[in-house]
Amino acid sequence: xxxxxxxxxxxxxxxxxxxxxxxxxxxxxxxxxxxxxxxxxxxxxxxxxxxxxxxxxxxxxxxxxxxxxxxxxxxxxxxxxxxxxxxxxxxxxxxxxxxxxxxxxxxxxxxxxxxxxxxxxxxxxxxxxxxxxxxxxxxxxxxxxxxxxxxxxxxxxxxxxxxxxxxxxxxxxxxxxxxxxxxxxxxxxxxxxxxxxxxxxxxxxxxxxxxxxxxxxxxxxxxxxxxxxxxxxxxxxxxxxxxxxxxxxxxxxxxxxxxxxxxxxxxxxxxx
Numbered sequence: 001x002x003x004x005x006x007x008x009x010x011x012x013x014x015x016x017x018x019x020x021x022x023x024x025x026x027x028x029x030x031x032x033x034x035x036x037x038x039x040x041x042x043x044x045x046x047x048x049x050x051x052x053x054x055x056x057x058x059x060x061x062x063x064x065x066x067x068x069x070x071x072x073x074x075x076x077x078x079x080x081x082x083x084x085x086x087x088x089x090x091x092x093x094x095x096x097x098x099x100x101x102x103x104x105x106x107x108x109x110x111x112x113x114x115x116x117x118x119x120x121x122x123x124x125x126x127x128x129x130x131x132x133x134x135x136x137x138x139x140x141x142x143x144x145x146x147x148x149x150x151x152x153x154x155x156x157x158x159x160x161x162x163x164x165x166x167x168x169x170x171x172x173x174x175x176x177x178x179x180x181x182x183x184x185x186x187x188x189x190x191x192x193x194x195x196x197x198x199x200x201x202x203x204x205x206x207x208x209x210x211x212x213x214x215x216x217x218x219x220x221x222x223x224x225x226x227x228x229x230x231x232x233x234x235x236x237x238x239x240x241x242x243x244x245x246x247x248x249x250x251x252x253x254x255x256x257x258x259x260x261x262x263x264x265x266x267x268x269x270x271x272x
Contacts (some may be wrong), residue, residue: 001035002149004109004138005197006131009072009210012123015115019223022115024212026123029110029153029205030151032247033171033197037104042066042196052093054075058085063078067193072206079211080228090207091237098241099205106200107247109137110209112267114217116258126257127160131187133253135168135180141247142182149182154198155189165189197225208234208242209252209267217254217265243268 005128010026033041046065049056049246056193057068075090082090098224111130142149155161165186171179192198205213218224246252252267 001062002032002138002142002145002147003035003038003197004030004134004149005195005201006030006031006134006151007154007192007198007201007205008154009202009206012121012127014119014121014123014131015117015222016070016179018117018221019106020117021224023226024115024117024218024222024224025112025210025226026115026126027110027132027205027210027213028127028134029108029114029201029209029252030134030138031101031106031197031201031204032138032149033101033104037160038197039199041100041104041106045097045196045200048093048096048100052089052096066199069193069199070203072208072210074209075203076211076226076231080225080230080231087233091233094207094234095202095237095247097200098245101200101204101245102241106245107141108204108242108251109134109141109247110205110246110252110267112209112213112252112254113218114213114254114256114258114265117221119258121257124163126255128164131164132167132171135171135183135187135254137248137251139180141236147182148184150184151187152190152195152197153187154202161189176177208238212238212242213254213267216255239268258269 008028011024013022015022056129078086078090111133113126168186212234216224218227254265
């Protein structure tokens with residue numbers, strides 16, 4: 001049995017101008033983990049948070065540390081604006097986190113949209129399409145493992161959750177047959193403070209995939225705080241590790257919405 005935990009980074013709004021405050025990228029990333037690893041990964045992840053961010057919680061109970069979230073967006077902000085010591089501290093945290101994902105047989109999948117400045121971008125349709133793509137890749141991965149799985153997504157609003165779930169429902173129960181027979185249900189929706197898997201997906205997405213995409217694919221057409229040169233360090237340190245963690249070749253798909261035919265670009269620089 002495998003679980004895929006999914007989180008988003010960025011926003012669904014269109015990028016009306018190159019110097020707009022709207023985030024230039026929308027990314028959905030799933031971290032897939034075997035059920036057998038969840039207990040041990042949970043214990044070590046909570047220990048990791050206590051080690052790197054000891055002031056994040058005052059509780060004396062070890063399991064309460066799941067409630068003390070270390071958000072990927074804050075890690076990313078520190079990489080942009082923090083002191084050199086703080087940046088090194090957070091890079092070490094991210095590297096140790098990837099060690100845990102690797103150690104417990106985790107893999108990642110994702111879909112990243114690069115918004116065109118001044119162009120149209122249907123964030124609702126993009127989000128739904130990304131979820132369907134993640135379901136397809138998860139299905140392929142489960143086939144390779146001869147296993148079953150469930151997807152757990154970070155909850156948004158009821159209407160947003162309903163739209164995504166229904167899009168998968170229509171593909172599982174279509175007259176032509178189930179597109180995702182190894183995935184047991186429509187996506188389930190959880191709150192990140194209750195799921196270590198969602199917290200890990202948030203960190204991988206918001207502190208790695210999203211900022212890496214911003215600096216690599218949004219220059220020179222976008223002037224935004226998230227298109228920051230400091231994020232090149234993420235490519236220097238983690239490019240090969242992110243590539244190795246992808247469940248399949250091209251497991252992270254980059255969609256250049258402004259390109260002809262919505263160009264699909266490779267995420268890893270070594271493949272360009």
